[in-house]
Each structure stands twice: as structure tokens, then as C-alpha cells.
Amino acid sequence: MTSEDxxxxxxxxxxxxxEIKVDxxxxxxxxxxxxxxxxxxxxxxxxEKGMVLYLPPLTCSQGHQLMLDIExxxxxxxxxxxxxxxxxxxxxxxxxxxxRVSVKFAQFDPFIWKKLQRIYSESQEKLQVLLGSLKGPKxx
Amino acid sequence: xAEVTQNKSNQIxxxxxxxxxxxxxxxxxPARAGMARxxxxxxxxxxxxxxxxxxxxxxxxxQNLKPEVIITEYxxxxxxxLELASEFNKIKSSENTLFVILTANSSQSIVAQAAExxxxxxILKPYTMNYFLETLTKAILNKASPSDYVxxxxxxxxxxxxxxxxxxxxxxxxAITFSSTPSLAYYYRSQVEIQKKMYEIxxxxxxxxxxxxxxxxxxxxxxxxxxxxxxxxxxxxGIVKRLVTFPLNPKRLSKVIELAVKTAHYSDIDKYYEAFxxxxxxxxxxxxxxxxxxVVSGKMLxxxxxxxxxxxxxxxxxxxxxxxxxxxxxxxxxxxxxxxxPDAKEALNRFTPExxxxxHYQVASFLIAYYEGxxxxxxxxxxxxSIEQGNSDVQxxxxxxxALQASNKPDLAEDYLLRGIKKWPEKKExxxxxxxAIPAKKAL
Numbered sequence: 001m002t003s004e005d006x007x008x009x010x011x012x013x014x015x016x017x018x019e020i021k022v023d024x025x026x027x028x029x030x031x032x033x034x035x036x037x038x039x040x041x042x043x044x045x046x047x048e049k050g051m052v053l054y055l056p057p058l059t060c061s062q063g064h065q066l067m068l069d070i071e072x073x074x075x076x077x078x079x080x081x082x083x084x085x086x087x088x089x090x091x092x093x094x095x096x097x098x099x100r101v102s103v104k105f106a107q108f109d110p111f112i113w114k115k116l117q118r119i120y121s122e123s124q125e126k127l128q129v130l131l132g133s134l135k136g137p138k139x140x
Numbered sequence: 141x142a143e144v145t146q147n148k149s150n151q152i153x154x155x156x157x158x159x160x161x162x163x164x165x166x167x168x169x170p171a172r173a174g175m176a177r178x179x180x181x182x183x184x185x186x187x188x189x190x191x192x193x194x195x196x197x198x199x200x201x202x203q204n205l206k207p208e209v210i211i212t213e214y215x216x217x218x219x220x221x222l223e224l225a226s227e228f229n230k231i232k233s234s235e236n237t238l239f240v241i242l243t244a245n246s247s248q249s250i251v252a253q254a255a256e257x258x259x260x261x262x263i264l265k266p267y268t269m270n271y272f273l274e275t276l277t278k279a280i281l282n283k284a285s286p287s288d289y290v291x292x293x294x295x296x297x298x299x300x301x302x303x304x305x306x307x308x309x310x311x312x313x314x315a316i317t318f319s320s321t322p323s324l325a326y327y328y329r330s331q332v333e334i335q336k337k338m339y340e341i342x343x344x345x346x347x348x349x350x351x352x353x354x355x356x357x358x359x360x361x362x363x364x365x366x367x368x369x370x371x372x373x374x375x376x377x378g379i380v381k382r383l384v385t386f387p388l389n390p391k392r393l394s395k396v397i398e399l400a401v402k403t404a405h406y407s408d409i410d411k412y413y414e415a416f417x418x419x420x421x422x423x424x425x426x427x428x429x430x431x432x433x434x435v436v437s438g439k440m441l442x443x444x445x446x447x448x449x450x451x452x453x454x455x456x457x458x459x460x461x462x463x464x465x466x467x468x469x470x471x472x473x474x475x476x477x478x479x480x481x482p483d484a485k486e487a488l489n490r491f492t493p494e495x496x497x498x499x500h501y502q503v504a505s506f507l508i509a510y511y512e513g514x515x516x517x518x519x520x521x522x523x524x525x526s527i528e529q530g531n532s533d534v535q536x537x538x539x540x541x542x543a544l545q546a547s548n549k550p551d552l553a554e555d556y557l558l559r560g561i562k563k564w565p566e567k568k569e570x571x572x573x574x575x576x577a578i579p580a581k582k583a584l
Binding site for chain 1: 167168169170171244246251252254255256259261262263265267268269271357358386387
């Protein structure tokens with residue numbers, strides 16, 4: 001294998017593109033939370049045992065219980081599924097047509113939760129290394 | 141011991157942030173406020189923070205306030221975080237600055253653009269606050285205590301930006317002696333040599349840098365650009381094989397595509413089309429380049445007798461050229477003239493409903509009807525009417541002459557030919573070619 005092949009292989013590995021699909025149901029109000037097509041539900045931050053999500057407004061309130069179904073896809077293939085119930089800790093309105101919701105998990109599989117975080121942190125590391133090598137290695 | 145090291149790191153982080161003007165750009169208020177709270181907790185001064193939601197305001201802040209640290213979302217109102225990086229590069233006066241981009245996107249072309257815009261940290265969302273802090277700390281520590289090699293390069297870069305070329309050269313020469321693999325120092329040395337118009341020597345510097353690392357991105361792009369600028373196209377294409385192992389930003393991909401056509405590497409266009417498809421945000425320039433390259437290569441492959449490969453190139457071009465009437469007409473013409481009628485009809489469907497009122501669509505429809513043996517005359521009538529109504533377009537005249545000639549109306553074709561030449565005497569040769577633009581059906 002030539003060094004060009006090595007680099008190409010590494011880059012493909014480093015730029016693995018994930019897609020997170022999130023389905024949310026408000027258990028308290030017994031309603032599925034359905035986003036508008038132009039403003040999909042997204043996860044912005046992973047907390048230790050929870051996360052920060054962007055949801056459509058007027059779909060939930062502080063203290064409500066949510067059911068989260070999260071699927072991680074890589075190249076259109078599901079590689080991980082994480083399900084959890086979660087309690088809403090805080091809601092903040094935003095400048096867009098979504099609200100910022102912080103939740104704490106109640107029932108969840110800590111092993112899968114750690115795995116999801118690990119996949120992301122490994123991907124983060126690799127992207128940072130790729131960025132560094134494109135800019136010019138610090139010592140080379 | 142670990143605690144002492146941690147405390148020292150925290151102190152460096154705090155000292156760095158407390159002395160910097162910081163700009164936070166995020167369309168979401170709570171996200172902006174959360175980031176600001178965290179930075180203040182790490183040592184930043186509230187009075188040094190500026191929080192904005194959109195690109196235009198951020199650009200003004202960069203120009204007027206000259207922040208030293210920018211933390212931005214990739215997707216911001218009226219622009220992108222990468223465009224801000226470009227603005228930031230225009231004003232930053234030292235290497236002790238920091239540009240952080242937060243995004244849910246890990247596409248290769250965006251990472252490549254981030255590298256070209258000198259982004260320091262690329263954070264993929266969702267992230268944990270711990271990861272964010274670790275990465276931020278690592279980057280700041282690297283900035284705070286660079287190696288002697290990096291110090292020399294940074295000083296050289298400063299001198300280079302002030303156009304003190306001899307001083308810069310001196311720093312880069314010294315940097316070379318501080319590393320066992322000094323490719324980056326060679327790259328910057330070549331940049332000074334280019335400024336001094338010492339092109340041959342600059343080329344040698346870049347080749348020297350590549351001896352230490354044959355896929356050093358900056359040396360490869362530097363050599364590629366230099367060879368292109370000097371018109372050494374075959375040599376430039378020689379290093380494309382190594383260059384395309386890296387993700388290419390749209391601008392560089394456009395250059396590579398253009399070069400592949402100029403150096404007659406038509407079969408390679410397929411590979412670049414795949415790279416083109418990977419680009420998330422395609423600008424008009426790269427779309428035009430890929431379409432033109434696919435069309436030209438398709439025509440050349442038809443000439444070489446590689447019919448099916450040629451047709452596949454044109455089909456791909458028609459997908460990317462959707463709604464671009466003049467390119468679609470060229471695609472339909474080439475496919476129809478080479479008897480690929482079903483593919484030509486598919487390309488015809490790529491015209492938008494609005495563009496069906498343009499002569500390009502009428503000519504394309506004429507060609508298909510003509511080769512199919514259905515009613516093609518209605519399209520000729522449309523073309524003639526368009527001219528009589530005052531539509532004065534060289535291409536319209538050309539295709540009207542061609543359509544009349546193909547429809548066995550040589551007198552009418554001659555009439556429009558003379559009218560065209562009268563309007564545009566310099567186009568006489570061009571209009572004469574129209575008489576043979578559409579091969580006779582029996583010849584097919």
C-alpha cells in the first residue's frame with residue numbers, strides 16, 4: 001500500500017459522518033413531539049447523565065417526563081440505539097423557532113450511553129488530528 | 141504532582157482568557173449565554189466578551205473590535221462560521237489568537253476548508269463540556285508554550301506578513317535546523333521565495349519539504365499552486381494524485397477539474413465527480429467546473445469511441461446542471477447527435493418549467509423530435525417567431541439556422557444566416573458552422 005493510499009484510508013476513517021435520529025415523546029402529556037421539517041430536533045450537548053436538546057416550542061414544560069429514542073447511523077446503517085426516560089430540568093427560549101431543553105435521564109442503559117459518548121469523542125479526536133495534519137503538523 | 145500540573149494548566153488557561161477580547165457567535169441566545177458563563181468561569185473577563193447572533197454583526201465586531209478569540213457556530217444567520225474565519229485572518233496580528241468552530245458536520249470538504257482558514261479547534265456536536273474544555277486547554281497550552289521550531293516559524297510568519305522578506309527567510313532557515321522533519325519550515329521558506337519571484341528556488345524548497353513527508357498537505361498545495369501559476373500543467377497534474385488523497389475544498393477541486401481537462405485526463409473526471417458529490421455546500425463556480433468538465437470529457441470520449449462511458453458522463457452532467465439551460469442544451473445536443481435518445485430525453489426533463497419558455501429548451505425539444513421523427517416543425521416555428529418578436533441572441537440565430545437546415549429548408553436557413561451575419565459580421569464563420577451542426581438523420 002502506498003503512502004497516498006494510507007492517507008486516503010485514514011481520512012475516510014477520520015471523517016466518518018454520523019447522523020443522529022431523535023424521537024421524543026412527552027410521557028406527561030402523552031403526545032409525540034413532532035418537529036417541523038426545517039427545524040429538526042437536535043442534540044447540542046451531552047451531559048453526564050443527560051443532554052441538551054432543541055425541541056419545538058409549546059411541546060413540554062419543566063418537570064415533564066420524556067421518552068427519548070435515539071439512533072446513531074453511519075453511512076445509512078444503524079450502529080447504535082439508545083432509549084431512555086428523562087425529566088426536563090430547564091427550558092430556555094431561543095432566537096430561533098426551537099426551545100433549548102436540558103434533561104436528566106431516569107431509566108437508561110449506562111453502558112450504551114457511555115458507548116454513544118465514546119463514539120463521538122473518538123470521532124472528535126480524529127477530526128482534530130486531521131485538522132492538524134491539514135494545517136501542517138506542529139513538528140513537521 | 142498531577143494536581144500541580146493541573147493547577148498550572150488552569151492558571152495558563154485563566155491567564156490566556158483573561159487577557160483576550162472574545163467574540164461568541166451563535167444564533168441561539170441561551171447557547172451564547174451558556175458559553176459566555178463557562179468562559180467567565182475559566183477566567184475570561186465579562187467586559188471582554190461580545191455576544192452576537194449573526195454573520196453581519198460578527199463581521200463588524202471583527203473589523204472594529206479586533207477580537208483575539210472567536211468561538212462560533214458553523215451555521216449562523218446570513219453566513220457561516222468559516223466565512224468569519226476568513227474575516228478573522230484578515231485582521232489577526234499574531235499567532236496567539238484562537239478560532240473555534242462548533243458544528244454537527246464532519247464532512248471532509250468542510251474540514252479541509254477549516255484547515256485552509258486556519259481554524260484552531262473543530263468541535264463536533266453533540267459534545268461534552270469536558271471534551272470542550274480539554275481541547276480548549278490543549279490548544280491554549282500549545283499556543284502558550286510552543287516548541288522552538290514553532291516559535292521560529294511563527295516569527296517568520298509575522299515577518300512575512302509585514303513583508304520583511306529577508307528577516308522571514310532567516311527565521312525559516314533557522315526553523316529548519318530545529319526539526320528532523322521540517323516540511324512546514326520549507327513550505328514557508330518557499331512562500332518567501334515566491335514573494336521574491338525566485339520561482340525555481342521556491343519549487344525546490346517545496347520538493348525538499350516533501351522529501352521529509354511526501355503527503356505534507358501544505359507543501360503539496362504550495363507546489364500545485366506554484367506549478368499552476370507558472371503554466372507547468374502536466375507537472376502540476378503529476379502531484380494531483382497525492383493531493384486528492386486529502387479532502388478538497390470547492391475552490392481547489394475546481395482547479396483540479398480544470399487541470400484534468402486541460403491536460404486531457406478525461407477519464408479521471410469521474411473520480412472528481414465523486415469528490416464533488418461529497419461537497420455539502422457547492423458554490424456556482426464548482427458546479428460550473430464539474431458540468432463543463434463532464435460535458436467536454438463526454439464529447440472527447442464519444443470521439444474516441446467510448447460511447448457508454450461518454451453517455452454516463454453526460455448523464456451525470458445533466459443531474460448537476462439541472463435548471464442551467466445552456467449547459468443542458470449542450471448535453472441534449474451531444475447525446476441526441478450520438479443516438480442516445482432516451483438519455484437525451486431524460487436530460488430534457490431537467491429544464492425547469494420556467495426555462496421551457498427559453499429557446500434552449502425549444503432547440504433541445506426540436507432535436508429529440510427530429511431524431512424521433514415526430515413533429516419537430518412546431519419548435520422551428522417557435523424559434524422563428526422568437527426572432528421575429530425581436531429576440532436578438534447569437535445562439536438563437538445559430539440554432540434556428542441549424543434547425544431549418546436539418547428540416548430541409550435550405551432557403552430559409554440561408555435567409556437567417558444572412559440576417560445573422562448582417563447583425564454580427566464578426567460571427568460569419570460561426571453561423572456557417574450552424575449549417576452542419578445537426579447531422580442528417582440518415583447518417584445516424
